[in-house]
Amino acid sequence: MASSQLLQRHKSLASPARSPQAHAALLRPVVSRHAPFTAATWNNAPATRISDRLWGRRAELSRLVLVRAEQLDDGRTPGHPYPWEEDFDLLSDKVKEVTDELTKDLRGCNIWLIGMMGSGKSTVGKMLSNTLKYAFFDTDSVIELAHDKKPVSQIFAEEGQEYFRNCESQIIKELSPYRNLVIATGGGAVLRPENWGYMHLGIVCWLNGDVDLLARRVVRDGLEKRPLLAAASAADGGGAEGGGALGVARDKLAALQEQRRRYYENADVVVTLEGYGKDAEAGAPTAAVMYRLLSAINEKVQAKKREQAQRMNFTIEGAEQLKNMRTMESPAAAAAAAAAAQGEGEGPAPTA
Numbered sequence: 001m002a003s004s005q006l007l008q009r010h011k012s013l014a015s016p017a018r019s020p021q022a023h024a025a026l027l028r029p030v031v032s033r034h035a036p037f038t039a040a041t042w043n044n045a046p047a048t049r050i051s052d053r054l055w056g057r058r059a060e061l062s063r064l065v066l067v068r069a070e071q072l073d074d075g076r077t078p079g080h081p082y083p084w085e086e087d088f089d090l091l092s093d094k095v096k097e098v099t100d101e102l103t104k105d106l107r108g109c110n111i112w113l114i115g116m117m118g119s120g121k122s123t124v125g126k127m128l129s130n131t132l133k134y135a136f137f138d139t140d141s142v143i144e145l146a147h148d149k150k151p152v153s154q155i156f157a158e159e160g161q162e163y164f165r166n167c168e169s170q171i172i173k174e175l176s177p178y179r180n181l182v183i184a185t186g187g188g189a190v191l192r193p194e195n196w197g198y199m200h201l202g203i204v205c206w207l208n209g210d211v212d213l214l215a216r217r218v219v220r221d222g223l224e225k226r227p228l229l230a231a232a233s234a235a236d237g238g239g240a241e242g243g244g245a246l247g248v249a250r251d252k253l254a255a256l257q258e259q260r261r262r263y264y265e266n267a268d269v270v271v272t273l274e275g276y277g278k279d280a281e282a283g284a285p286t287a288a289v290m291y292r293l294l295s296a297i298n299e300k301v302q303a304k305k306r307e308q309a310q311r312m313n314f315t316i317e318g319a320e321q322l323k324n325m326r327t328m329e330s331p332a333a334a335a336a337a338a339a340a341a342q343g344e345g346e347g348p349a350p351t352a
């Protein structure tokens with residue numbers, strides 16, 4: 001039923017002048033406390049006489065219909081570039097479809113996630129690894145585990161950034177020969193060229209987000225977890241000057257992103273974190289980001305497959321003659337064999 005018809009029905013229901021009988025005729029479906037009220041409930045339910053008790057609940061029922069009508073009318077964002085992201089069932093179907101195609105051709109190739117702090121590398125990486133049935137590694141967590149679970153911020157404070165970057169490079173190097181891995185790197189892993197040599201053995205994916213979005217996320221997480229931001233915040237007196245913690249985080253992230261953009265741009269795949277409609281502020285939901293990632297990786301893999309097929313599609317000049325070729329002994333070998341045979345027939349050589 002079209003939303004406008006639903007809305008029309010709602011308006012009729014809400015009319016106080018109607019008798020219980022007339023009202024019952026209008027209210028076709030049984031509205032159950034247990035079953036969720038959906039358009040299918042409305043369309044498929046058998047005609048049922050509404051009891052007087054339900055008549056007393058008409059205001060509540062009318063509200064239910066109105067809520068549904070509003071969802072249909074306003075729930076979808078006009079001009080949404082990825083409209084399936086607003087329909088969970090459709091999104092799940094699309095995830096399954098692309099995963100099936102991708103897993104056939106990915107052949108265990110590692111997926112490296114790069115991007116600024118707060119871009120969701122760890123969060124989306126875990127989901128991606130579950131979907132692809134890959135193992136998941138987060139380089140920050142591996143470093144922490146290797147240091148008796150000392151947080152990254154403490155390692156930065158006690159050992160310095162250079163030491164941390166050495167640990168990061170070591171882990172990237174050690175993980176790269178394995179297969180079937182999703183690896184979330186730290187935001188600064190892109191800075192060292194040697195890391196790229198290892199990451200490019202797999203597919204490198206950049207989660208590209210706007211600094212305002214990233215700042216909101218890292219502030220919500222607590223700046224103390226990210227030493228580069230905590231240092232900027234401390235230098236600013238904890239965000240006392242200017243726009244508070246959010247302003248400090250935003251400025252620092254903007255400066256870092258500016259420096260790092262040329263490195264991030266080396267990624268094989270770029271996925272935007274932009275959200276639309278109700279997600280404009282929070283960014284695309286994790287399931288949507290994961291689908292964007294899967295489909296971008298799949299596009300890359302399928303393009304590579306086509307390129308390889310194209311390269312195999314060559315003809316060998318004179319290939320027809322190959323079919324009629326046969327092997328022949330060389331004349332010299334034939335003569336040697338004949339001489340040997342003759343020698344054998346003459347019996348043993350006389351002894352002196």
Ligand SMILES: Nc1ncnc2c1ncn2[C@@H]1O[C@H](COP(=O)(O)OP(=O)(O)O)[C@@H](O)[C@H]1O
Nearest residue numbers: 116117118119120121122123217221284285286
């Ligand atoms: N798509 C998303 N929508 C909303 N919040 C997200 C999304 N992705 C990540 N987050 C949240 O943002 C914060 C940073 O995510 P995280 O995965 O730790 O980023 P990174 O590993 O890139 O630093 C976390 O609090 C996480 O829950």
Ligand SMILES: O=C(O)C1=C[C@@H](OP(=O)(O)O)[C@@H](O)[C@H](O)C1
Nearest residue numbers: 116117118140186187188226227
């Ligand atoms: O951008 C960076 O230089 C850093 C990002 C952090 O990882 P996340 O990107 O997972 O926050 C962590 O590696 C360290 O604090 C340094």
